[in-house]
Amino acid sequence: MATFHAEPGLEHKLAQLVAPKIHEIAREVERQAKVFAPPTKKWITVADDKVRPTHVAAHGQEVPANLRFKVNSMQWDMQHRGLGPITYMKEPRDSSSRAVANIKNCRCHAQSIPDGISRNIRTLPPVVAGSTVTVKVVAEGDWVVEAEIGTLYPGNLEAQGAFYMQRAAAVVAARHR
Template sequence: MATRINRGLSKKVAAMVARRVDQVADDVAQGARDNAPAAKTWVTDADVQVRPSHRKAHGQTIPGNVDFRLPAMEYERKGRGRNGKAINAGGGWKLLEGVWDVADRPRDPRLPYHQTVECRCQAANLPGAVAAGVRSTPARPNGKAITATVSVEFERVAESEHAEHGGGWLAEAARAAAAKHRARRR
């Protein structure tokens, strides 16, 4: 009979701990939603005058505290190579694969001149877009532990969490939730 009481007691304790873990996870998730940066999207005029790197960046949606990545470009002259074959028959800008120019916004002064001159692109601000990707899972027993997960699904979100400008928003949510629940215990 003592075994039956202990099993029942351990289930009640586990349920109580699971509720507490759920509360902490919900607080972390809410704090992350409150602290998450807005998102931004690179938008072009989508016409023939848009340079190739900006055309590639069109629609790039990222957290607002990280930089856009634009493919770097170099100008290739019209002409023939040493072997006599045509090099870029029409001449013009060529995208460099795997090489990026970074910008906080269109016409960012950090960009090379050829990326900014006469640029008509815009950055559209999307408040709440990163926050909408925050999720928490219910607490689940796993052996001797009870765990819950808080996650964020958004492009380049890990980079956002560790960004120089406004990073650490998820870690701050976890610290605040831990402090809140630590104070409740006392």
């Protein structure tokens, strides 16, 4: 029975050798994730003195396209529609939120921002530790995890995940098989 002992440090040298190749594959995942990433949307009011306070507070709020805006509820909706303190809307005047008072006569709109998520996706430099090379592709932002895997809001309102990171990794993995 013979046991192979690599030259001390050889595995580390090999890891350093393949690190640039692994980094390049990670960059591929980054580029693909940017293609798959959903846009974000921003709540915009008409900014005059008739905008209701709950929408004044929502002005400028930015969320991924597959998620919902968080808007303060109106008293009437809480008393008559059973809503909690927050109303979850896909866009202004979204009746699926079950709000009535909070959507009536609303003149707001949602502005789409195509690179809202993709601009926050990047590849970190490779880290070589012993015989292991680690390269991370990261998406940064308050809601990147919910945008990826989806979420469930109170009242059983479901947001589907966009799975842009998972799908990107799968596409690149298949390419290198």
